[in-house]
Amino acid sequence: MTKPESAWFNDCYKSILDTPLAHWLQTLPAQMNEWQKSQKHGEFDKWCRLLAKIPTTTPSSTTLVDEVRIGSADDIDQYTQKKILGLLQQFMPWRKGPFHMHGIHVNTEWRSDWKWDRVAPHISPLKDRTVLDVGCGSGYHMWRMLGCDASRVVGIDPTQLFLIQFQAIKHFIADNRIHFLPLGIEEMQPLNAFDTVFSMGVLYHRKDPIQFLTQLKHQLRKGGELVLETLVVDGDAQTVLMAGERYAQMRNVWFLPSTDALTVWLARLGFENIRVVDKNFTTLDEQRATEWIEGQSLKDFLDPEDITRTIEGYPAPQRAVIVANRK
Numbered sequence: 001m002t003k004p005e006s007a008w009f010n011d012c013y014k015s016i017l018d019t020p021l022a023h024w025l026q027t028l029p030a031q032m033n034e035w036q037k038s039q040k041h042g043e044f045d046k047w048c049r050l051l052a053k054i055p056t057t058t059p060s061s062t063t064l065v066d067e068v069r070i071g072s073a074d075d076i077d078q079y080t081q082k083k084i085l086g087l088l089q090q091f092m093p094w095r096k097g098p099f100h101m102h103g104i105h106v107n108t109e110w111r112s113d114w115k116w117d118r119v120a121p122h123i124s125p126l127k128d129r130t131v132l133d134v135g136c137g138s139g140y141h142m143w144r145m146l147g148c149d150a151s152r153v154v155g156i157d158p159t160q161l162f163l164i165q166f167q168a169i170k171h172f173i174a175d176n177r178i179h180f181l182p183l184g185i186e187e188m189q190p191l192n193a194f195d196t197v198f199s200m201g202v203l204y205h206r207k208d209p210i211q212f213l214t215q216l217k218h219q220l221r222k223g224g225e226l227v228l229e230t231l232v233v234d235g236d237a238q239t240v241l242m243a244g245e246r247y248a249q250m251r252n253v254w255f256l257p258s259t260d261a262l263t264v265w266l267a268r269l270g271f272e273n274i275r276v277v278d279k280n281f282t283t284l285d286e287q288r289a290t291e292w293i294e295g296q297s298l299k300d301f302l303d304p305e306d307i308t309r310t311i312e313g314y315p316a317p318q319r320a321v322i323v324a325n326r327k
């Protein structure tokens with residue numbers, strides 16, 4: 001029997017035939033076959049069996065424009081709603097959202113819609129653009145990109161539970177313009193093809209941020225737009241914070257540049273028209289513990305005496321959005 005992920009990947013291949021991404025087919029199918037053979041998470045097949053149990057419904061409406069909302073509670077009976085809820089709970093922790101499905105509110109750790117509201121006014125209209133979201137998490141922002149009429153949205157993220165969360169949402173929205181591939185950016189061939197590349201919340205997780213930005217550039221066509229969102233610190237063009245073992249309890253945080261330093265990096269790497277369009281301290285309302293995650297959230301990672309500092313004594317999380325074009 002065909003594995004569910006084979007069907008997902010095949011749909012993706014079909015949807016990029018005869019598009020500016022067609023040359024990806026030179027490497028992608030072999031790479032995903034290899035992934036299936038040797039990289040699948042121990043729980044992956046179990047998650048797929050749970051996914052297959054999600055009832056098929058006929059949503060009365062779907063909106064992706066101001067929020068991600070699929071159908072209403074009235075479209076289904078209470079038993080079906082409980083069944084969907086129970087299955088979605090199996091895919092916890094749900095970090096990026098929120099999602100509304102048939103009256104179920106997946107109240108995620110993050111209000112990712114607030115980030116989108118800070119980003120969206122400053123970018124080129126996505127209508128008819130081919131878009132890549134690097135480090136897409138559950139795919140929340142991908143749905144919002146589709147809501148802006150992008151012609152194709154591809155998300156990559158190596159965390160396999162997020163692929164499952166994405167497919168759980170896609171179960172309710174059959175749309176062949178949107179695909180998630182369980183890859184890290186470093187595994188992608190340089191496609192030089194996307195009109196817009198988003199990378200939100202990833203740069204600080206990369207040990208070599210210069211290489212990372214170069215990899216993002218090589219996914220864009222000439223003139224294409226990079227939308228970069230990352231943790232920053234105050235300071236001049238020479239200021240970059242390298243955290244110690246942990247930053248706000250996260251182990252895998254490397255470089256937090258100032259926006260001026262980031263602008264220098266981008267200019268040196270061959271970007272132009274570089275604009276810092278937003279800067280914002282993450283609030284305790286935007287990232288908080290809910291019933292959809294197990295464990296702690298931002299409040300527990302800040303100094304209880306002074307929330308302008310992390311528990312380790314660094315400046316509290318401040319995020320910037322930078323938009324630039326590939327020369």
Ligand SMILES: Nc1ncnc2c1ncn2[C@@H]1O[C@H](C[S@+](CC[C@H]([NH3+])C(=O)[O-])CC(=O)[O-])[C@@H](O)[C@H]1O
Pocket residue numbers: 096112115134135136137138156157158159162183184185186199200201202205
């Ligand atoms: N090498 C890699 N290549 C691609 N993705 C990666 C890599 N390494 C880690 N990730 C993925 O990058 C995402 C970062 S979260 C941002 C989500 C969304 N964009 C958001 O803006 O809310 C931010 C955070 O929670 O700190 C995770 O989903 C990782 O699996």
